Amino acid sequence: MIPEIFVLWHPACSLGEALARRIYDWLRPGAGLGPEVYYRSLPAPEAPDGLPPPLPGEERPEGFAPLVGAANLQIALLLIDCNMIADASWRYWLARLSLTPAAGSRRVLLPVALDSTAYNVPDSLRPLNFLRPAGLAGLAAPAPDDNAETDVIERVSWSLLKQLTETLCWLLLGREESPAGPEAIAADTEQRPKVTIFLSHAKADGTYPARCIRDYIYGNTQLAAFYDENDIPFGSGFVEVLQRNLDQTHTAALISVLSARYSTRPWCRRELSLFRRQQRGTSAQGLAEHWRLSPVLVVDALEGGGRTLGIPEFGNARIMRWSDDDEGQEEHIVTTLLRDALLASYHSSVGRLAQDAVNRIVLNWVPDPTTLLQIPRVRDAKEDLEVLYPGRGLSGLELDVLRESFPRLSLRSFEQAES
Numbered sequence: 001m002i003p004e005i006f007v008l009w010h011p012a013c014s015l016g017e018a019l020a021r022r023i024y025d026w027l028r029p030g031a032g033l034g035p036e037v038y039y040r041s042l043p044a045p046e047a048p049d050g051l052p053p054p055l056p057g058e059e060r061p062e063g064f065a066p067l068v069g070a071a072n073l074q075i076a077l078l079l080i081d082c083n084m085i086a087d088a089s090w091r092y093w094l095a096r097l098s099l100t101p102a103a104g105s106r107r108v109l110l111p112v113a114l115d116s117t118a119y120n121v122p123d124s125l126r127p128l129n130f131l132r133p134a135g136l137a138g139l140a141a142p143a144p145d146d147n148a149e150t151d152v153i154e155r156v157s158w159s160l161l162k163q164l165t166e167t168l169c170w171l172l173l174g175r176e177e178s179p180a181g182p183e184a185i186a187a188d189t190e191q192r193p194k195v196t197i198f199l200s201h202a203k204a205d206g207t208y209p210a211r212c213i214r215d216y217i218y219g220n221t222q223l224a225a226f227y228d229e230n231d232i233p234f235g236s237g238f239v240e241v242l243q244r245n246l247d248q249t250h251t252a253a254l255i256s257v258l259s260a261r262y263s264t265r266p267w268c269r270r271e272l273s274l275f276r277r278q279q280r281g282t283s284a285q286g287l288a289e290h291w292r293l294s295p296v297l298v299v300d301a302l303e304g305g306g307r308t309l310g311i312p313e314f315g316n317a318r319i320m321r322w323s324d325d326d327e328g329q330e331e332h333i334v335t336t337l338l339r340d341a342l343l344a345s346y347h348s349s350v351g352r353l354a355q356d357a358v359n360r361i362v363l364n365w366v367p368d369p370t371t372l373l374q375i376p377r378v379r380d381a382k383e384d385l386e387v388l389y390p391g392r393g394l395s396g397l398e399l400d401v402l403r404e405s406f407p408r409l410s411l412r413s414f415e416q417a418e419s
Contacts, residue, residue: 001072001073001171001172001349002035002071002072002073002346002349002350002353003035003071003073003074003075003168003171003172003346004035004036004037004038004056004071004073004074004075005023005027005035005036005037005038005075005076005077006037006038006039006040006055006074006075006076006077007019007020007023007024007037007038007039007040007077007079008040008041008052008076008077008078008079009040009041009079009081009084010041010079010081010083010084010087010090011041011042011043011083012083013041013079013081013083013084013114015079015081015114015139015153015156016041016079016081017041018153018157019079019156019157019160020039020041020079022157022160022161023037023077023160023161023164024037026161026165026339027339027342029339029343030391033390033391033392033414033415034342034343034346035071035346036071040052040053040055050089051089051090051093055074055076055097055107056071056074057074057107058096058097072106073106073107073108073171073172074106074107074108075107075108075110075168075171076097076107076108076109076110077110077112077164078094078109078110078111078112078125079112079114080094080111080112080113080114080118080121081114081115081117081118082115082117084118085117085118085120085121086117091121091122094121094122094125095122095123095124095125097109098122098124098125099124108171109125109128110128110131110164110167111125111128111130111131112130112131112132112133112160113130113131113132114133114136115136118130131160131163131164131167132163133156133157133159133160133163134155134156134159135152135155135156135159136156138152138155138156139152139153139156158331158335161335162331162335165335165338165339165342166195166221166222166223166335166338168342169195169252169338169341169342169345170194170195170222172342172345172346173195173252173341173342173345193224194222194223194224195223195224195252195338195341196223196224196225196226196251196252197217197223197224197225197226197251197252197253197254197255197334197337198225198226198251198253198254198255198271198275199213199214199225199226199227199254199255199257200254200255200256200257200268200271200272200275201256201257201259201262201268202257202259202261202262202265202268204261204265205259205260205261205262205301206259209257209259209299209301209322210227210255210257211227212330213225213255213257213299213330213333213334214227216330216331216334217334220330220331221334223334223338226251251275251294252294252338252341253294253295253296253297253337253338253340253341254271254272254275254294254295254296254297255296255297255298255299255333255334255337256268256272256296256297256298256299256314256317257299257301257322258298258299258300258301258302258308258311258319259301259302259306259308260302260303260306260307260308261308262308262311263308263309263310263311264309269311269313272296272311272313272314273313275294275296276293276296276313276315276371276374277374278291278292278293278371278374278375279291279292279293280292281348281352286356287356287357287358287360288354288355288356288357288358288360288361288362289360289361289362289375289377290348290351290352290361290362290364291361291362291363291364291375292344292348292364293344293363293364293365293371294341294344295317295318295337295340295341295344295365296314296315296317296318297317297318297319297320297333297336297337297340298314298317298318298319298320299319299320299321299322299333300319300320300321300322301322312370313370315368315370315371316366316368318336318337318340320332320333320336343390344364344365345364347364347365347390347414348364350390350414351363351364351388351390351414354388354414354417357386359383359384359385359386360385360386360387360388361375361377361378361385361386361387361388362387362388362389363387363388363389363390364390365389365390366389366390366391366394367387367389367394367402367411368402369401369402369405369406372387372402372405372406372409378406378409381406381407381408381409383408384408384409384410385408385409385410386409386410386411386412387409387410387411387412388412388413388414388417389411389412389413389414390413390414391413391414391415392413392415392416393412393413393415393416394411394413399411
């Protein structure tokens with residue numbers, strides 16, 4: 001599925017624009033890009049009753065042309081406050097959005113309660129489970145200075161991003177391979193298993209960081225964690241259980257807790273190698289090769305001055321430092337990893353839109369030497385190949401390194417391939 005996200009807020013909502021900007025920056029990070037994010041707040045020229053431009057597929061009078069793109073899932077994030085509730089035009093619009101399907105795609109509404117009046121929405125929205133960001137009470141009292149207000153807005157924004165990222169992962173992960181049409185996206189939502197994160201750690205160095213992350217996942221999210229100390233039944237086949245849970249169709253991402261002896265533990269390296277093994281997908285005509293890799297996040301748990309060996313399987317994985325003094329680090333680790341899993345799924349779907357060609361290989365990750373070597377046609381290098389990857393493009397230095405190692409490859413980003 002290829003989503004496009006619309007953030008709606010009333011023009012009089014002072015918090016709306018700040019939240020919208022944070023959502024945009026979070027879902028479209030750096031050169032990696034991500035799903036399209038559109039704003040809907042200010043009235044469109046000559047719009048009836050001062051409403052913003054319509055969503056694609058929404059019926060409006062002549063002169064309102066919907067956007068046309070490859071997306072087949074609309075996600076409308078409704079930032080609802082007292083101004084939106086008090087405005088009759090906006091209330092009517094919300095009711096229409098929940099009743100009118102998008103043309104050629106499915107529309108999912110995600111209401112966000114910015115104050116207590118948000119639940120006075122039209123009847124069609126009331127059964128939905130609202131996103132409820134924490135920290136909003138801090139905006140009610142006058143801030144002593146601008147820095148204090150900025151801190152409060154950041155806490156509210158991060159709480160919303162956490163909930164939004166979990167929700168998008170639940171909606172989208174594993175969908176890009178589905179042959180079903182967009183109208184069937186939510187048919188099995190109640191039966192779908194929770195998004196799972198695998199925790200890889202060396203017990204010889206203790207389990208403290210891994211246990212903290214596991215406890216956070218089960219106590220503060222709607223996710224599941226695989227933590228082998230508890231999740232491998234007694235008497236079961238150790239290897240079989242690990243391989244089944246490391247299958248990327250079951251597990252969205254892996255957290256590797258890098259401690260002093262992690263790189264020397266055979267099972268830790270085995271877990272990492274199994275998860276970092278690319279999976280080959282399908283293309284429309286079966287000509288281009290499509291490869292998928294789910295993300296790994298490395299938690300650096302080395303104590304001050306600690307040393308360990310490097311692990312080539314990490315490739316270009318994101319690294320975050322563990323600190324016992326950081327109270328919110330578990331939330332940042334898990335939410336950042338989920339965002340990477342969401343982007344990996346999105347890039348897999350977008351990659352399928354690339355023109356089919358027998359000499360083309362399409363990736364859902366930014367390539368590095370280690371991951372490229374695991375693709376047979378690249379490793380054998382018997383022909384000239386074009387490799388497409390997400391984003392706007394690698395830096396000149398990164399391209400030079402890859403070209404020296406893989407002289408028969410032509411590397412182009414998705415954006416470069418479209419131009």
